[in-house]
Amino acid sequence: MTRHVTRPEGNHPLEFIPCLVRSTGDDGIPVIRLGHPLLDDYLAFVAARARTNTWLAVAFDLKIFFGVVAKPPAEVTAADVFGFLAAQRASPHGGRVVRLADGEAGLAARTIARRLSSVRSLYAYLSAREDTGVHRNPVPGSLAARRPGARRGRGGVPLIRTPRTLPRVLAPAEVDALRAALRTHRDRAMVDAMVLGGLRRCEVLGLRLEDLSAGERRLFVAEGKGGRQRIVPVSARFFAEVGAYLESERPGASSARQVFVVLKGARRGEPLSAAGLDEILDGARDRAGLDRATCHQLRHTCFTRLREAGMALEAIQAQAGHASIESTRLYLHLANDWLEKEYLRAAEAIEAQVAPVTPTAAR
Secondary structure, three states: OEEEOOOOOOOOOEEEOOOOEEEEOOOOOEEEEOOOHHHHHHHHHHHOOOOHHHHHHHHHHHHHHHHHHOOOHHHOOHHHHHHHHHHHHOOOOOOOOOOOOOOOOOOOHHHHHHHHHHHHHHHHHHHHHOOOOOOOOOOOOOEOOOOOOOEOOEOOEOOOOOOOOOOOOOOHHHHHHHHHHOOOHHHHHHHHHHHOOOOOHHHHHHOEHHHEEOOOOEEEEOOOHHHOOEEEEOOHHHHHHHHHHHHHOOOOOOOOOEOOEOOOOOOOOOEOOHHHHHHHHHHHHHHHOOOOOOHHHHHHHHHHHHHHOOOOHHHHHHHHOOOOHHHHOHHHHHOHHHHHHHHHHHHHHHHHHOOOOOOOOOO
């Protein structure tokens, strides 16, 4: 939507205010629009190459950005981007409230960085088209570094510094308490898929009946992150819980191909949603008396334990479905036993090279 306003300076008679609208086209395909032809074209482009969650996230990020800058895409400048950054960092409570985790008052750095990435990708698309009136990307890749000779975007200062914090993992006793608080074989099977197989939430919910290979104790992940497929081994405990669920809990009348479905209520037999899985996990966490237990923490717990048990990084990369092993190196830092062993080995080698000190007799 576009509304007409007159600004005091008089240089922008039109102010663009985005409105996110979800609908279904005549062909039954979902459609997301923001009310501007260029933005709607870009969202259609994203929809053809990304998952639904990514598509929705990009649409929301762009809605937030253009809601703040209040300009059509072709009129946005770098100054508008910096103004958006300032608005995102500002506290909604007047600077009196900060997060304990990082001491910041505004949005988390990762959230701001993701929104900037969405805007940067939009303008890369618009400038590549050459028919949109956009000739350069207003989102800088980075600021110039202080040291001479440094290239913009290579070694420069990023617009947003995202903290490299380690994810939290659950102790073995916490995992046992969480599993004990789950009420059905279905729920325990889903948790085991994450904590024993390292599957993402969307991968667990996307499992189909034909993806299970109980004889080989393997799962076929048909729709992994980035569209990458993989086959992963999973402990027999997972298949025991899945077998009990399929035999005694899953509605026989369900026609869903997905393994995990709703067991009660009006949606009985339909595929379980992400919100449904989160609700199950939240309830079990509260009953177990835990202050943390998310789907992604279960996944991190899996790979941390595998690394501590001596599994090679390349094998963990394949199990996790990481495109780059740099993402997998995180578990080197989480696996305390590995760091301790490496340090002790190096320390012993250093000490062996140092001549022992002979104490001198006291005079």
